[in-house]
Amino acid sequence: MDISVKSLLSYVDAPVSDDRSVLYWLFGFRKTRVPPDPTGVTASVSVRQLSDDLGGDHIHLNVIAVGFDTLSDSAYDDAVNEINYSVYRIRNIFRPQGVGVGRVQHWAIDNADAQGMADIGNTDEARELWETFHVDNDGIDAFVVRSITGFLGLAPPGDCGKGTDNDGLLGGGIDVTDEGLSRTFAHEVGHFLGLEHNHNDLPAGPCPTSTSQRNNLMAQTGCALSLRNSVLLTNTQGNTMDDHCTVKGGI
8 A cells, every 4th residue: 555655744643844754753753763772783664664554453652751851861861762662662563463553642741740640659640640641632642650669560451532531551661671661561552452461460370381472462571581572462462452442444
């Protein structure tokens, strides 16, 4: 399917005259460049591949940074790198199962407005965050905070519309590695789209016994064999995500 760059920019509500158009508006990279891979492997993106993603079923994302205005310049730079890498990775994780990532928009909640929720201490605070704030568009609201204590992220089975109790998710905190945040971010979006853990929840339940199950995105981090490589999804999981009401049809 041939879709022009101009059509793609129009679809994601991008100002075509903006110098940042392709990497910022189409791919969602806040630094207007492809994020570095932590292993040193050269990362790349393809407009053609993105066009194919949008020509099929896809989701839109709102990435909402919470309390980043208190960070030092270097810490802020590192945080943006983590978020850019998470955006890069979720496209590559979901794509093999036929769920593309379309529009990615970035939003911010200043520390003063976050009401103490820039540093999450329990699951009730996580739920309060997405119940308090939302972006009024058709993207999935994925919050990224400064730190989380006691767990890594949290997401409900997502609602279809905004202004409801389950219209967002906590995608992670920047107090972990790039690989850690990127896996948690994709894992929590998976929950929002209807996926469950592929084993009984820790600490009560045992980890899966097979390598394939432990390499699945929906294995909890404590069971995953690798933060980088345990990101696989089955066809059944792909079908479950694809059936979620927030998934858009191809343009």
